[in-house]
Amino acid sequence: MKVLKFGGTSVGSPEGLKQVVGILKDYQQKGEHIAVVNSALSGVTNELVAVGKMACSNDPAYEEVLESIKQRHFEMVETIMTGETRTRVTNNIKVFLKELSDLLYGVYLIKELSKRTSDLVLSFGERMASYLLSEYASQEGVAAEFADARRLIVTDSSFGNARVLFEETNRNIGTHFSKSSHLQIVTGFIASTEDGTTSTLGRGGSDYTAAIVGAALDADLIEIWTDVDGVMTTDPRRVKKTYSLKSLSYAEAMEMSHFGAKVIYPPTLAPAMSKSIPLSIRNTFNPEFEGTLISKASSDWGYDVKGISSIQEVALVNFQGSGIMGVPNVPNRLFNALSEAEINVIFITQASSERSISFAIAPDDGPRTKEVLEQEFNLEMINHKIDAVEIRYDLAVVATIGENMKHQPGVAAKLFGALGRNGINVVAIAQGTSELNISVVVERKDFSKTLNALHDIYFLSTETRLNLFIAGVGLIGSTLLNQIKAQYDNLLKQHLKINIVGIANSKQFLFDLDGIDLDNWKAELLERGRKGNIDDFVTEMVELNLSNSVFVDNTSSQAVVENYQRVLNNSISITTPNKLASSGDFLKLQEIKNTAYRRGVKFFYETSVGAGLPVITTLNDLLNSGDRIQKIEGVLSGTLSYIFNSFKTGTSFSEIVKEAQAAGFTEPDPRDDLNGMDVRRKILILSREAGYQMDISDVQIDGILPESCMEAADVPAFFEELAKHDHHFEGLLKEAEAEGKVLRFIASMEGGKALVALKAVGPEHPFFSLSGSDNIISFTTPRYLERPLVVKGPGAGAEVTAAGVFAEVIRIFNYLS
Numbered sequence: 001m002k003v004l005k006f007g008g009t010s011v012g013s014p015e016g017l018k019q020v021v022g023i024l025k026d027y028q029q030k031g032e033h034i035a036v037v038n039s040a041l042s043g044v045t046n047e048l049v050a051v052g053k054m055a056c057s058n059d060p061a062y063e064e065v066l067e068s069i070k071q072r073h074f075e076m077v078e079t080i081m082t083g084e085t086r087t088r089v090t091n092n093i094k095v096f097l098k099e100l101s102d103l104l105y106g107v108y109l110i111k112e113l114s115k116r117t118s119d120l121v122l123s124f125g126e127r128m129a130s131y132l133l134s135e136y137a138s139q140e141g142v143a144a145e146f147a148d149a150r151r152l153i154v155t156d157s158s159f160g161n162a163r164v165l166f167e168e169t170n171r172n173i174g175t176h177f178s179k180s181s182h183l184q185i186v187t188g189f190i191a192s193t194e195d196g197t198t199s200t201l202g203r204g205g206s207d208y209t210a211a212i213v214g215a216a217l218d219a220d221l222i223e224i225w226t227d228v229d230g231v232m233t234t235d236p237r238r239v240k241k242t243y244s245l246k247s248l249s250y251a252e253a254m255e256m257s258h259f260g261a262k263v264i265y266p267p268t269l270a271p272a273m274s275k276s277i278p279l280s281i282r283n284t285f286n287p288e289f290e291g292t293l294i295s296k297a298s299s300d301w302g303y304d305v306k307g308i309s310s311i312q313e314v315a316l317v318n319f320q321g322s323g324i325m326g327v328p329n330v331p332n333r334l335f336n337a338l339s340e341a342e343i344n345v346i347f348i349t350q351a352s353s354e355r356s357i358s359f360a361i362a363p364d365d366g367p368r369t370k371e372v373l374e375q376e377f378n379l380e381m382i383n384h385k386i387d388a389v390e391i392r393y394d395l396a397v398v399a400t401i402g403e404n405m406k407h408q409p410g411v412a413a414k415l416f417g418a419l420g421r422n423g424i425n426v427v428a429i430a431q432g433t434s435e436l437n438i439s440v441v442v443e444r445k446d447f448s449k450t451l452n453a454l455h456d457i458y459f460l461s462t463e464t465r466l467n468l469f470i471a472g473v474g475l476i477g478s479t480l481l482n483q484i485k486a487q488y489d490n491l492l493k494q495h496l497k498i499n500i501v502g503i504a505n506s507k508q509f510l511f512d513l514d515g516i517d518l519d520n521w522k523a524e525l526l527e528r529g530r531k532g533n534i535d536d537f538v539t540e541m542v543e544l545n546l547s548n549s550v551f552v553d554n555t556s557s558q559a560v561v562e563n564y565q566r567v568l569n570n571s572i573s574i575t576t577p578n579k580l581a582s583s584g585d586f587l588k589l590q591e592i593k594n595t596a597y598r599r600g601v602k603f604f605y606e607t608s609v610g611a612g613l614p615v616i617t618t619l620n621d622l623l624n625s626g627d628r629i630q631k632i633e634g635v636l637s638g639t640l641s642y643i644f645n646s647f648k649t650g651t652s653f654s655e656i657v658k659e660a661q662a663a664g665f666t667e668p669d670p671r672d673d674l675n676g677m678d679v680r681r682k683i684l685i686l687s688r689e690a691g692y693q694m695d696i697s698d699v700q701i702d703g704i705l706p707e708s709c710m711e712a713a714d715v716p717a718f719f720e721e722l723a724k725h726d727h728h729f730e731g732l733l734k735e736a737e738a739e740g741k742v743l744r745f746i747a748s749m750e751g752g753k754a755l756v757a758l759k760a761v762g763p764e765h766p767f768f769s770l771s772g773s774d775n776i777i778s779f780t781t782p783r784y785l786e787r788p789l790v791v792k793g794p795g796a797g798a799e800v801t802a803a804g805v806f807a808e809v810i811r812i813f814n815y816l817s
């Protein structure tokens with residue numbers, strides 16, 4: 001036989017009840033022997049709690065709440081029942097409600113509500129619901145009887161949370177079921193004491209009733225029908241994509257439910273376990289779905305971890321002092337005192353130095369815990385053997401659960417790695433030798449972030465979110481967004497979901513936690529974007545505190561660079577084509593790198609030299625493998641390369657500069673290219689990577705741009721001025737051509753001395769044959785001495801630059817996961 005339990009949402013609406021009866025019919029057709037346990041209509045128990053309190057405090061408004069409870073039940077009868085059944089059921093519900101109303105009036109008059117009376121008030125919820133269900137099922141052709149559990153389940157008299165007396169209970173259930181031929185609809189949650197007074201089994205106790213009935217009848221399955229698809233990998237309100245667990249062992253289910261997974265009431269498991277009866281968690285509104293099976297064995301589902309459970313609000317008590325060390329009865333006294341005060345301890349840790357014991361409790365128990373301990377250890381505290389009790393609030397516990405974690409090295413490493421990379425501070429840790437559960441205490445502000453970071457790290461092959469924040473959506477930024485859009489589905493197939501959470505330009509910014517619409521971001525930024533600068537953008541990004549976050553700087557702005565420290569300090573990685581940080585103040589750059597290192601995040605800027613070409617990574621590969629940079633030489637400007645590759649007799653120099661700008665090769669201000677500043681920065685970046693502590697003033701330059709061009713007020717004025725100097729550049733070109741040479745703007749660095757100059761080179765020179773916006777960089781090292789290592793290819797332009805940034809985003813993701 002099977003025992004089916006239906007929760008409040010299943011029986012709380014006409015649709016729910018229809019589903020329930022459908023499930024019952026299904027079993028009837030299969031000829032299965034079943035019994036049903038059910039809860040009160042959803043929300044009714046809470047209303048009964050409220051109405052009792054109001055009546056007790058002599059608030060006449062209790063009658064309004066009572067009226068709403070009445071209406072709820074009458075409406076249900078009206079909607080689902082017909083003809084003579086409707087009249088009979090209405091009359092019987094009226095009898096229940098009259099009794100409830102009299103009881104509450106009594107409470108109102110005497111202004112007293114004991115736990116015992118409260119249990120009686122609450123019992124009406126289950127009683128009316130079970131009666132309704134039995135009548136409705138019968139009307140629909142499933143002959144059923146209402147069974148009041150107060151005649152079956154016997155408890156002690158701890159009202160509110162009574163303890164079951166199993167011997168009598170099992171006997172009663174056995175006798176009752178042996179005599180009844182119809183389907184029994186048993187009230188969940190309620191019971192009675194030996195003298196027949198109504199008691200309850202604790203909130204959520206209907207699950208427990210089902211397990212008690214199931215165990216008493218030796219059922220072969222207990223089904224808990226609720227409104228979700230079984231037990232999920234973690235809290236779906238906190239993590240976007242969670243998964244229903246196919247199976248859990250009793251021990252795993254116990255851990256999951258203890259740490260907040262609301263799907264099952266923890267005491268339920270004991271009776272089921274005692275008889276090895278499996279429990280199945282099913283969805284009334286999705287009956288085809290198989291749900292979660294809880295049984296003796298833990299199945300292997302391909303992951304070490306089954307689920308991540310949590311308690312959002314805890315306080316941590318630190319109990320310490322020299323008087324704890326080696327004194328055996330201190331822990332004993334400590335926990336006895338807590339137990340006597342009925343303070344529940346959620347978890348305990350003690351370092352092997354034995355100087356302190358930390359334990360987590362519900363925050364509401366904080367003040368009483370302090371009192372109890374100060375009383376118990378009064379003497380030791382006066383003698384300074386034990387310090388004052390410290391309690392930290394605003395904390396949460398996140399527990400990683402699974403039997404397969406046992407004997408599995410690396411599970412804890414993954415956990416702490418993920419927390420570290422996401423900048424989540426661990427306040428306390430506990431793991432029992434059962435290795436079933438690793439619990440960490442974190443600050444409440446990091447609660448969601450922790451759940452997300454851990455869910456990602458353990459269930460990686462399902463889907464990981466990478467949260468991107470993009471400053472600068474000009475040429476490179478918008479190209480990057482287009483590339484992400486085009487590659488989005490492919491990455492999803494590889495379980496990576498790129499979520500563009502924030503974008504900013506110099507005037508406004510836009511945030512969307514669900515990801516900015518990549519088809520429409522320009523209009524959205526314009527319409528929904530808020531006014532604000534980069535500091536505001538970063539502040540909001542940091543406050544969001546999302547896991548797996550990456551900041552992309554696609555600007556050429558120093559104001560953005562000024563935020564790098566703050567970004568990295570908040571454990572958010574950076575990738576950027578902006579050269580200002582890597583070629584700026586040496587000490588500041590060092591600090592930025594140190595912060596990234598300390599926080600365990602990345603600061604990448606490969607695209608600042610040679611755009612998408614692997615220049616910086618190549619250089620680092622050489623150094624990391626023990627090589628040494630003797631000389632760097634290169635054409636490092638895409639703009640200047642393009643210009644001198646296209647500049648032939650008969651063409652105009654200034655027109656070609658305009659072409660380079662139109663092609664997207666130039667800096668936001670093309671003078672940064674023409675005056676050699678861009679190249680100086682790049683050779684400086686490479687020199688620093690090679691190990692030289694140099695500044696921009698250490699890079700000598702032979703400029704090619706006349707002074708007056710530099711002085712022009714803006715870019716259009718600059719182009720006008722430049723046109724006046726076309727003849728100067730023609731002269732240079734002619735000179736070179738006469739010798740069979742070409743012009744190349746070459747940067748070089750040898751032994752810490754860097755130089756940038758325009759040179760005429762002949763066909764024998766490796767830089768002679770370049771085309772388009774090609775960059776070429778050659779590294780001379782002891783291993784690449786006769787023939788230097790050369791990197792060559794397009795070194796500027798929107799597509800190749802954005803692609804380089806994109807690649808670094810993915811590299812950071814690989815690192816994070």
Ligand SMILES: NC(=O)C1=CN([C@@H]2O[C@H](COP(=O)(O)OP(=O)(O)OC[C@H]3O[C@@H](n4cnc5c(N)ncnc54)[C@H](O)[C@@H]3O)[C@@H](O)[C@H]2O)C=CC1
Nearest residue numbers: 472473474475476505506534555556557577578668796797
């Ligand atoms: N064009 C190319 O081939 C390459 C460019 N780069 C670098 O890429 C970066 C971007 O270049 P482009 O896209 O061409 O520039 P752009 O001028 O088209 O776009 C710059 C963007 O940054 C925004 N911005 C400027 N200051 C800001 C601030 N303080 N806060 C927030 N947003 C701000 C602007 O509103 C704009 O959206 C530059 O640092 C450039 O040196 C690097 C390698 C190659």
Ligand SMILES: N[C@@H](CC=O)C(=O)O
Nearest residue numbers: 637638639666667796
């Ligand atoms: N303006 C730069 C772009 C790459 O950094 C160039 O021309 O190389």
Ligand code: NA
Nearest residue numbers: 606609611613
């Ligand atoms: Na590069």
